[in-house]
Amino acid sequence: MASYREQGIVLRTYKLGETDRILHLLTQGRGRVRAVAKGVRRPGSRFGGRLEPYSHVDVQLHEGRSLDVISQAELLASHAAVRSDFVRSACAATMAELTDVVAQDGERDNALFLLLRAGLQALDAEPDDPGVFVDAFLLRVASAAGFHAWVEACAVCRRPGPHAFLSVKAGGTLCGDCAPPGTRAVDPATVRLLALLAAPGEWVALPQGAGADDDARAVAASYVRAFVEHHLDRRLRSYDHIARD
Numbered sequence: 001m002a003s004y005r006e007q008g009i010v011l012r013t014y015k016l017g018e019t020d021r022i023l024h025l026l027t028q029g030r031g032r033v034r035a036v037a038k039g040v041r042r043p044g045s046r047f048g049g050r051l052e053p054y055s056h057v058d059v060q061l062h063e064g065r066s067l068d069v070i071s072q073a074e075l076l077a078s079h080a081a082v083r084s085d086f087v088r089s090a091c092a093a094t095m096a097e098l099t100d101v102v103a104q105d106g107e108r109d110n111a112l113f114l115l116l117r118a119g120l121q122a123l124d125a126e127p128d129d130p131g132v133f134v135d136a137f138l139l140r141v142a143s144a145a146g147f148h149a150w151v152e153a154c155a156v157c158r159r160p161g162p163h164a165f166l167s168v169k170a171g172g173t174l175c176g177d178c179a180p181p182g183t184r185a186v187d188p189a190t191v192r193l194l195a196l197l198a199a200p201g202e203w204v205a206l207p208q209g210a211g212a213d214d215d216a217r218a219v220a221a222s223y224v225r226a227f228v229e230h231h232l233d234r235r236l237r238s239y240d241h242i243a244r245d
């Protein structure tokens with residue numbers, strides 16, 4: 001059996017048999033990898049504690065017929081504090097859930113890997129409003145998957161914004177000429193926040209977004225969720241557990 005070494009982030013785990021666990025990993029070089037960690041649920045397992053959800057690990061794997069087999073794992077970042085906090089853990093779960101949906105088995109996607117790593121690092125830092133990082137992560141991953149939320153311009157005619165009309169289906173903000181009658185208009189603070197969330201890079205700018213008023217935060221959050229669920233045709237169950245003040 002061929003063996004290989006990869007850096008990966010654990011997206012989800014589930015039990016297999018009496019003592020094993022199946023893991024979905026987003027690796028840096030091979031996209032999503034589904035692998036089995038044998039004996040990790042036995043007390044005193046050598047690497048069970050290193051393969052928890054959201055752990056960033058360096059792993060040695062053997063190629064298998066359906067699932068690869070993990071033979072070694074070294075922790076690079078455990079994100080244990082994120083796992084032990086209810087809200088931040090729900091945030092990480094939402095990031096991992098979407099990643100698991102868009103990642104392709106065996107196909108390198110370094111941009112996705114870097115986004116997930118940055119998102120988890122942001123949660124590690126105990127932000128005041130962790131939800132803002134989830135929303136940024138969701139919009140950026142959707143954009144990388146081909147569904148960009150147009151907030152800086154009209155989603156239909158691309159006339160530079162900001163525009164007040166907001167549509168999930170049309171893919172972002174709409175100018176007065178393109179918005180069909182009945183399109184919801186939102187306030188400028190919401191549009192500014194959405195633009196901040198959707199812009200590539202600049203995770204450091206995001207805490208400013210947390211300074212947006214509660215109404216803007218709530219409207220932006222529900223828009224982000226609806227946008228991603230509509231365009232990726234997937235319900236994000238973990239998002240239900242992210243508490244919003």
Ligand SMILES: [Zn+2]
Nearest residue numbers: 154157175178
């Ligand atoms: Zn337009």
